Amino acid sequence: MKVGFIGLGNVGGKLAGSLLRNGFDLAVHDLNSDLVDAFVARSAKAGGSAAALMEECDAVITCLPSPAASARVLDEMLPQVGPGKIWLEMSTTDEAEVKRLGAEVAARGGMAVDCPVSGGCHRADSGNISIFAGCDRAAFETVLPLLTVMGRRVLHTGPLGSASVLKVVTNYLATANLVSCAEALVVSKAAGMDLNTAYEAIRISSGTSFVHETESQVILNGSRDISFTMDLVAKDIGLFQQVADRAGVPLDISPRLIEIFADGIERFGPRELSPNIIKRLEEATGLDIRAPGFPAQMVDDEPEAPGEEVVVHRQAAE
Structure with missing residues (x-):
């Protein structure tokens, strides 16, 4: 072929x-x-x-x-x-x-x-x-x-x-996970927790997720680099909302996520790396959500x- x-x-x-x-x-x-x-x-x-x-x-x-x-x-x-x-x-x-x-x-x-x-x-x-x-x-x-x-x-x-349909459903969930991970890490820091320990506590608990085990790492490194930008997130969650609207499903979280990323784009620009949505909370609290020992980029450790x-x-x- x-x-x-x-x-x-x-x-x-x-x-x-x-x-x-x-x-x-x-x-x-x-x-x-x-x-x-x-x-x-x-x-x-x-x-x-x-x-x-x-x-x-x-x-x-x-x-x-x-x-x-x-x-x-x-x-x-x-x-x-x-x-x-x-x-x-x-x-x-x-x-x-x-x-x-x-x-x-x-x-x-x-x-x-x-x-x-x-x-x-x-x-x-x-x-x-x-x-x-x-x-x-x-x-x-x-x-x-x-x-x-x-x-x-x-x-x-x-x-x-x-x-x-299923792709935008899963991207919606990933976005909700990203925003909740950002909030969890900032609250942990504000409450005096060591961020390395907080990361591991989340990872081994019922609070873990694919997003936490990947994007939280580049957030804590400070690179925030997953090769995905805020404008792409906004597009994806907008598509999810359109699916919900066509199906007549009233949603609570999705509209708020759209507002959060619209604010992120207004503040940081459409091509800002998507994990930097955490900067909204870093700026609001004055906290630096970084910790040593985390990778700048994710690498798949499974062999092809x-x-x-x-x-x-x-x-x-x-």
Whole structure:
């Protein structure tokens, strides 16, 4: 399978790197020519344009910063879509929009899959990230060999659009975890607790979470670097709120998270690293929430391993 990859940013570049590292025939495209050149130096081909990639490749993956960016790129590729062509949308996007775009791909005889990732840039880099895939079962089985190279755990979530819903659900939870971890660390410091001890107390208790065991570490280091920015958080939690609004679900926490990150963006700028949402509380209290011995960036310490489908277990009807 010849694969095209569009969007070589913090996540996309790492996913594309897994394909290249594992021997795929890969062509790449990005508005940043330096990123393309770096991949060409590693034996990838320069795609030239989105349309050229779709014309030349069996499957084209997009990993872009917004639904609008994905729509622009797909519009460029659509004239080249036909039977046998596959579009995989790995961006965090809107359920309704990926369904709309997927219908245009299907109308031309192509196959569309929404397959966002979850687990952090460090796991995208190692090929151990988790991947959700929304599509019919036949399409899933077609793309599974491709997805299991980029990810360790691959979950078929249902029809097109279902993966995008679950992706924003999990990003919402991660954001709520981040804000609560920030509050917990600041309160611990204000109450006179040693932050190294506080970190371990949370880690070994019912209060722990994936976010605590990763993002709390770079918060305490002071780098706050997880290669994710406040504008991207705002986009993701906004998409979650849209899902809730369409479903008619009144929420309490989600609107407050949107307000918190809007305030963070106003204070620190849209491209500020997302864990620096803790600066709102550092400034309010005058406290410095740092401690020795924590890493500046997260590195996946699991060796790369072949991915596999995660099977949803259901109790058989009696």
